[in-house]
Amino acid sequence: MxxxxxxxxxxxxxxxxxxxxxxxxxxxxxxxxxxxxxxxxxxxxxxxxxxxxxxxxxxxxxxxxxxxxxxxxxxxxxxxxxxxxxxxxxxxxxxxxxxxxxxxxxxxxxxxxxxxxxxxxxxxxxxxxxxxxxxxxxxxxxxxxxxxxxxxxxxxxxxxxxxxxxxxxxxxxxxxxxxxxxxxxxxxxxxxxxxxxxxxxxxxxxxxxxxxxxxxxxxxxxxxxxxxxxxxxxxxxxxxxxxxxxxxxxxxxxxxxDAEGAHHDIAITTRGADSVDDAVAASRSVARSNLFKAAVFGNDPNWGRVLAAIGTTDAKFEPADIDVAINDVWVCKAGTPDADVSLVDLTPREVSIVIDLHAGTHEATIWTSDLTHDYVEENSAYST
Amino acid sequence: MxxxxxxxxxxxxxxxxxxxxxxxxxxxxxxxxxxxxxxxxxxxxxxxxxxxxxxxxxxxxxxxxxxxxxxxxxxxxxxxxxxxxxxxxxxxxxxxxxxxxxxxxxxxxxxxxxxxxxxxxxxxxxxxxxxxxxxxxxxxxxxxxxxxxxxxxxxxxxxxxxxxxxxxxxxxxxxxxxxxxxxxxxxxxxxxxxxxxxxxxxxxxxxxxxxxxxxxxxxxxxxxxxxxxxxxxxxxxxxxxxxxxxxxxxxxxxxxxDAEGAHHDIAITTRGADSVDDAVAASRSVARSNLFKAAVFGNDPNWGRVLAAIGTTDAKFEPADIDVAINDVWVCKAGTPDADVSLVDLTPREVSIVIDLHAGTHEATIWTSDLTHDYVEENSAYST
The missing domain is CATH 3.60.70.12 (L-amino peptidase D-ALA esterase/amidase)
Structure with a gap:
């Protein structure tokens, strides 16, 4: 209606x-x-x-x-x-x-x-x-x-x-x-x-x-x-x-x-943040990393690109404290490789990234899409 | 040597x-x-x-x-x-x-x-x-x-x-x-x-x-x-x-x-800025716009995406004062369409974007690349 x-x-x-x-x-x-x-x-x-x-x-x-x-x-x-x-x-x-x-x-x-x-x-x-x-x-x-x-x-x-x-x-x-x-x-x-x-x-x-x-x-x-x-x-x-x-x-x-050209719908949740603003900043930085988004398109659980993106923010955290999970597999705990990345299945359309900053009690989720050939194609040909 | x-x-x-x-x-x-x-x-x-x-x-x-x-x-x-x-x-x-x-x-x-x-x-x-x-x-x-x-x-x-x-x-x-x-x-x-x-x-x-x-x-x-x-x-x-x-x-x-997957080497110069920092901020915002970068890949002189990117910065300017040239063709003057976009030739590898903010005397150039299928491909398959 x-x-x-x-x-x-x-x-x-x-x-x-x-x-x-x-x-x-x-x-x-x-x-x-x-x-x-x-x-x-x-x-x-x-x-x-x-x-x-x-x-x-x-x-x-x-x-x-x-x-x-x-x-x-x-x-x-x-x-x-x-x-x-x-x-x-x-x-x-x-x-x-x-x-x-x-x-x-x-x-x-x-x-x-x-x-x-x-x-x-x-x-x-x-x-x-x-x-x-x-x-x-x-x-x-x-x-x-x-x-x-x-x-x-x-x-x-x-x-x-x-x-x-x-x-x-x-x-x-x-x-x-x-x-x-x-x-x-x-x-x-x-x-x-x-x-x-x-x-x-x-x-x-x-x-x-x-x-x-x-x-x-x-x-x-x-x-x-x-x-x-x-x-x-x-x-x-x-x-x-x-x-x-x-x-x-x-x-x-x-x-x-319905995002243009997307093959994966990605939810990036940052928890354990000192503030909601910090959680938004960390999640948004990951959401804007072309390298991260291209990796998800390739079904590649490249969690290093998550950390590299978080590191560009001024959110409160200690680099060696951060945990990262991809589709519920904790591939990084306390800044160190944890579960084997081969356990991560990125073939489903829905992708969940969870980041724990261990710096507080706040959390926020940013939604984004992967960076695909279809995105490039649609946006390279939009006006012509 | x-x-x-x-x-x-x-x-x-x-x-x-x-x-x-x-x-x-x-x-x-x-x-x-x-x-x-x-x-x-x-x-x-x-x-x-x-x-x-x-x-x-x-x-x-x-x-x-x-x-x-x-x-x-x-x-x-x-x-x-x-x-x-x-x-x-x-x-x-x-x-x-x-x-x-x-x-x-x-x-x-x-x-x-x-x-x-x-x-x-x-x-x-x-x-x-x-x-x-x-x-x-x-x-x-x-x-x-x-x-x-x-x-x-x-x-x-x-x-x-x-x-x-x-x-x-x-x-x-x-x-x-x-x-x-x-x-x-x-x-x-x-x-x-x-x-x-x-x-x-x-x-x-x-x-x-x-x-x-x-x-x-x-x-x-x-x-x-x-x-x-x-x-x-x-x-x-x-x-x-x-x-x-x-x-x-x-x-x-x-x-x-030698940037990964690039088809165009783009130089984005902002001049008429109130400070070098403002010029860098405006140029960098354009350099980070996936929509702009995909348009260049498609040889599409979509100058609206340049302005949309500048508008997200806090550089000093009046929106209705801005000029934009693509490969020396002034497609936008004082915030209004000027030269016909069909005059712009984006087939050469080197692309020049010049933005005049009409807000001062400083300038700076940021170098970037277009967003291509090859970029997506290389970065979706990097670790796998």
Whole structure:
């Protein structure tokens, strides 16, 4: 059911013709209320796309009534005219839905530095507005796909009776500060901006921010959470946090397993850390080691590359204390070879790396992918 | 002539049998004086190999009389016994050459977490000591190769009459804080530890530290500079700095063009920066973007990936001011598409990226390689 699993929302997905493939490329999600509270998180990349520059302003007052998303172009580094295209898109949505343009969040994805075909985009908005439907969540989820091989959706119903729905897109360039991902979350709970913002930031910090498939950070990342209040249920903060977190966990896992060219889905857990930040730093450093990622592709339990990556961080640890397990085999204990590496089976798609720093009680997991021929192929041929 | 281009040095390279391939795998470089001043720089990785732990102590007093280098195993994370192996190696060199073990620097390269075959190593030292020769520089350069496709050597003669010679090995895992590289530099100039240290640190900061082929930092990097004084010429600091810098520049360029699996040698220059650190940060961020590197492999002038990488740094710039040129074609000016990307020819092996931040007067270049199928292949099959 995706974003329309929550009451008070309509959605649609259409083919605007922005993508040469002729696949659906424009989605619209509208909040029909009665409430319009919202929160949003954007890329921390300083080179932000025009839709992000616009949407940061649009969502700043905690009110979002519609989100329009296009693939087929990121509208980033397209100059003043590119910003005008974003603004016109918001105005056209506003006109068709009967709201103010400043309550419309715009999201774009695709190549940087390429101007969008404005007439096609605006005609697509007209078509999407005409097709808005309370069952349209899956159409919207499909229309935001780029190199994704499957649509990503989630629907959570809380025990108190409210729902959280969501859609996501993203397959490459997934890294912290949000990765090239566009996520729209909806809830029919009654919750104000402050509660939504807290729930969203808490959830993204533990989910999307810990997905680091290739260390590359996008210019267009956007995660929006809109609350319609249509269930009539006032969400307790804990319940709202838990439901939003569960929705983000599901979407993160779906993004992870659909990472471009991946042959292994790798979870790198650092435990025994002095702080969560230290655990994240150690795991992320391993997740960004091309040598480690290439070794996993080759089913090679090369744990030396794990240690070499940890050694570049400033996490608290003694080098001679570290343990490393690969798929539950402790190949390194206290900085010394332990179990025979021939016991490690790396043929399954899921790979678990556990690092124990023996420096504290905190832990964190970063999810990444292996470095494969398919990754190189997909990303060497993306724009040509 | 390599390390024996400088007077007062002998070198050799032998097959100790540490590598299954049966290729030469042990090198020895000895300073016969009359002076034994030296300086050294080691990996900044906190997980240091046993030879680095030993050599940091051995070179701390500014006196090094011999360097022994083995491939076939990094002797890293091999526990207390691994350290003993390093120590025994230094002792055996000392015994054969007639010096103290504490004046012997030991370097190892190869897999982490694998113990060296101690008997073969020590027998190799005996053989290498027996073959020491004032013409042995090329034999030493050849014996330290791992995945290198060619031996890397340099010989510089200063106008004042002193010489600087060098050998290097390294093909993958090349990143800052020195990469998996072992470098031995020799000079017959008269220069004390302080002058040598200044010359070496100045040179490595501008050469090896700016070579970043895959962002991965090794546990074993070592660069040693030994001065014999055998020319009888007291080097002026400026002349010594210039000669050592020239030697390091040559070896860096040789390492760059021999990077594992590379199809393009990429130089990323950031100019108009507020500081050299900012220029290095911006260039390095691009050099570490897998998406950018894969695009270059595909001959795809995808400049959006350059900007997306710069945006993750904290260098001083305004996003809308940045210019980007690829192979001299200014595809982006002031954050807006400029010259048509079809004008960019990426078929030559050498690729130049120039970024102008328009934020100051400083510049720096980082050298990297593209991300290719061959890189993935070589590094997925390294230990198996």
């Amino acid at each position: 995706s974003v329309t699993a929550a009451k008070g929302f309509r959605a649609s997905g259409v083919t605007a013709g922005l993508k040469p493939s002729g696949k659906p490329d424009l989605a619209l999600v509208v909040n029909d209320g009665p409430r319009f509270d919202a929160a949003a998180v954007y890329t921390s990349n300083r080179c932000k796309a025009n839709p992000v520059l616009w949407s940061e302003q649009a969502s700043a007052d905690g009110v979002v009534r519609a989100v329009v998303l296009n693939s087929g172009g990121a509208n980033c580094y397209t100059g003043q005219r590119g910003f005008q295209t974003t603004h016109k898109t918001a105005e056209r949505v506003a006109e068709k839905v009967g709201i103010g343009a400043i309550d419309v969040v715009v999201c774009s994805t695709g190549l940087i530095g390429v101007r969008l075909f404005e007439e096609k985009l605006l005609a697509g908005v007209d078509a999407a507005a005409a097709e808005l439907d309370s069952e349209g969540g899956m159409a919207a989820a499909t229309a935001i796909m780029t190199t994704d091989t499957r649509a990503k959706t989630v629907a959570i119903t809380d025990a108190a009776g409210f729902s959280v729905g969501g859609i996501a897109k993203g397959a490459g360039m997934l890294a912290p500060g949000l990765a090239t991902m566009l996520v729209v979350l909806t809830t029919d709970a009654i919750a104000d901006q402050e509660a939504l913002d807290a729930a969203l930031r808490n959830a993204t910090a533990e989910t999307f921010d810990r997905l680091d498939t290739d260390g590359c950070m996008s210019t267009n990342d956007t995660v929006v959470l809109m609350a319609s209040g249509a269930s009539g249920i006032e969400a307790e903060p804990e319940a709202l946090n838990a439901a939003v977190l569960a929705a983000c966990q599901s979407l993160t896992a779906q993004l992870h397993v | 390599s390390v024996t281009a400088a007077k007062g040095f002998r070198a050799s390279g032998v097959t100790a049998g540490l590598k299954p391939s049966g290729k030469p795998d042990l090198a020895l470089v000895v300073n016969d004086g009359p002076r034994f001043d030296a300086a050294a720089v080691y990996t900044s990785n906190r997980c240091k190999a046993n030879p680095v732990l030993w050599s940091e102590q051995a070179s701390a007093d500014g006196v090094v009389r011999a360097v022994v280098l083995n491939s076939g195993g990094a002797n890293c994370y091999t526990g207390q016994r691994g350290f003993q192996t390093t120590h025994k190696t230094a002792e055996r060199v000392a015994e054969k050459v007639g010096i103290g073990a504490i004046d012997v620097v030991v370097c190892s390269t190869g897999l982490i977490g694998v113990r060296l075959f101690e008997e073969k190593l020590l027998a190799g030292v005996d053989a290498a000591a027996a073959e020491l020769d004032s013409e042995g520089g090329m034999a030493a350069a050849t014996a330290i190769m791992t995945t290198d496709t060619r031996a890397k050597t340099v010989a510089i003669t200063d106008a004042a009459g002193f010489s600087v010679g060098g050998i290097a090995k390294g093909a993958g895992m090349l990143a800052p804080g020195l990469a998996t590289m072992l470098v031995v530099l020799t000079t017959d100039a008269i220069a004390d530890q302080e002058a040598l240290d200044a010359a070496l640190r100045n040179a490595t900061a501008e050469t090896f530290d700016r070579l970043d082929t895959d962002g991965c930092m090794s546990t074993n990097d070592t660069v040693v500079l030994m001065a014999s004084g055998a020319s009888g010429i007291e080097a002026e600091p400026e002349a010594l700095n210039a000669a050592v810098l020239a030697a390091c520049q040559s070896l860096t360029a040789q390492l760059h063009v």
